[in-house]
Amino acid sequence: MSSTILDAPSPKLTLAAAVVVVGLHALTVAALVAMKVPEKPVEAKIQTPPIEIELVTLPQKEPVAVVEQEAPNVQPAPPKPKAAPIVKAQPKPIKEPVIKEKPPKAMPPKKAAPPKKVIEKQPDIIKTEAPKTPATEPKVDTQAADEQRKAEERRRAEERRRAEERRRREQEQQKAEQEARDRAAAQEAERLAAEKAAKEKAEALAAQQAAQRAAQAKAAASNTPVNFTASNADWASPPRLSFPERAARNALSGDTFNVVLVLRVNKQGGIDSVRVSQPSGNPIVDIAAQRQVRSGKFKPFTQNGVPVVGNVTLAFSYDVP
Numbered sequence: 001m002s003s004t005i006l007d008a009p010s011p012k013l014t015l016a017a018a019v020v021v022v023g024l025h026a027l028t029v030a031a032l033v034a035m036k037v038p039e040k041p042v043e044a045k046i047q048t049p050p051i052e053i054e055l056v057t058l059p060q061k062e063p064v065a066v067v068e069q070e071a072p073n074v075q076p077a078p079p080k081p082k083a084a085p086i087v088k089a090q091p092k093p094i095k096e097p098v099i100k101e102k103p104p105k106a107m108p109p110k111k112a113a114p115p116k117k118v119i120e121k122q123p124d125i126i127k128t129e130a131p132k133t134p135a136t137e138p139k140v141d142t143q144a145a146d147e148q149r150k151a152e153e154r155r156r157a158e159e160r161r162r163a164e165e166r167r168r169r170e171q172e173q174q175k176a177e178q179e180a181r182d183r184a185a186a187q188e189a190e191r192l193a194a195e196k197a198a199k200e201k202a203e204a205l206a207a208q209q210a211a212q213r214a215a216q217a218k219a220a221a222s223n224t225p226v227n228f229t230a231s232n233a234d235w236a237s238p239p240r241l242s243f244p245e246r247a248a249r250n251a252l253s254g255d256t257f258n259v260v261l262v263l264r265v266n267k268q269g270g271i272d273s274v275r276v277s278q279p280s281g282n283p284i285v286d287i288a289a290q291r292q293v294r295s296g297k298f299k300p301f302t303q304n305g306v307p308v309v310g311n312v313t314l315a316f317s318y319d320v321p
Contacts, residue, residue, distance in 0.1 A: 216306035225264060225309040228301050233312045236269055239296030243318045247284035255320040257285045261293060263314060267307040269298040277313060289316050 247257075260278035263271050274290045293316065301310035 212304045215304040223309050225311045226301065226303055228310045228312045230312065230314055232301065232310075233314065234299045236297045236299045239293045241289070241292050241316060241318070243320060244284050244288040247282050247288070248320055251282070251320045253320050257282050257318040257320075258315060259286050259289045259318070260313060260315045261289060263293065263312050265298045265301060265310050265312060267300055267309060269300045271296065271298070278315075280318070285318055289318070 243257075251257075257280035258278075259276065259280035262275050262277045264273045266272050271294050274293055276286050276290065279286050280289075293314075298312075300307035301312075302308065
C-alpha cells in the first residue's frame with residue numbers, strides 16, 4: 001500500500017504536464033489558423049462570341065416553261081435510180097479468117113426490183129421540265145460595298161461640314177471687316193466733327209476775343225455812361241450816412257425818410273455827380289444825402305472786361321433818432 005502511493009506522480013508534475021499539453025494544443029490551433037488556404041485559381045471564362053445569323057431571302061419560284069420539242073418534218077429521200085449496166089467497148093479483132101458461128105442467144109436483162117419505201121419514224125415529243133428545287137444563288141458579300149458606301153457618305157458629310165465651316169468663317173471675316181470699316185468710318189467722322197467743332201470754337205473764340213478787344217478799345221476810348229442796376233454796384237468803401245440835425249428839429253422820432261439818388265461813377269470808381277431821382281419830402285434830408293454819398297467809392301463798373309463810366313440808381317433810407 002505504501003509502495004503504490006510512492007509511485008504515483010505528484011500533483012505539481014501532473015499540473016505541469018496538463019499545462020504543457022494545453023500549450024501544445026494552443027500552438028497547433030494558432031499554426032492551423034495562420035496557415036493560408038491555397039486559393040483555387042479562377043478559371044477565366046471563355047466568352048463565346050455571339051452567333052451572327054444573316055437572313056437570306058430565297059428567290060421566288062418562277063413557273064417553269066415546258067418546252068415541247070417537235071421532231072423536224074423530214075421528207076423521205078427519193079429513191080436513187082439504178083444505174084444502167086456499163087457496156088465496155090470491145091476492141092476490134094484483127095481480121096482473120098473468121099469461122100462463122102451462131103452467136104449465143106442474148107439473155108434478156110433482169111428487171112430491177114422497185115426500191116423499198118423507207119418510212120422514218122418521227123420521234124416523240126419530249127417534255128423537259130426544270131428541276132423543282134430552285135438553284136441556290138451564290139451568296140454575295142455586301143459588307144465591303146456597305147463599308148465603301150458608308151465611307152463615301154462620311155467623306156461627303158465631312159466635305160459639307162468643311163464647306164459650311166469655311167463659309168461661316170468667310171461670313172464672320174466679312175462681318176468683322178465690315179465692322180472694322182464701319183468703326184474706322186465712324187472714328188473718321190468723329191475726328192472730322194471734332195476738328196470742325198474745334199475749328200468753329202476757335203473761330204468763335206477768336207471772334208469773341210476780337211469783339212471783346214474792339215469793345216474794350218471802344219469803351220476805353222468812349223466816356224459815354226452805361227446804365228447799371230443796384231445789383232451791379234459794389235462799394236469799395238461805403239459812404240458815411242447820418243440824419244441831419246436841422247431836419248431832426250422838425251421831424252418826429254421814429255420817422256423814416258427815403259430818397260432815391262442817381263450817381264455817375266467814373267472809370268476809377270469815384271462819384272462825379274449825384275442827383276435826386278425821388279425826393280424824400282424833406283429838402284434838408286435830400287441835400288444831406290447828396291453831400292454824404294460822395295464820401296463813398298465804388299469798384300469800377302466794367303463792360304467786356306473794360307472799366308467804363310456808369311450811371312447807377314440807389315435808394316437811401318434815413319431814420320429819425
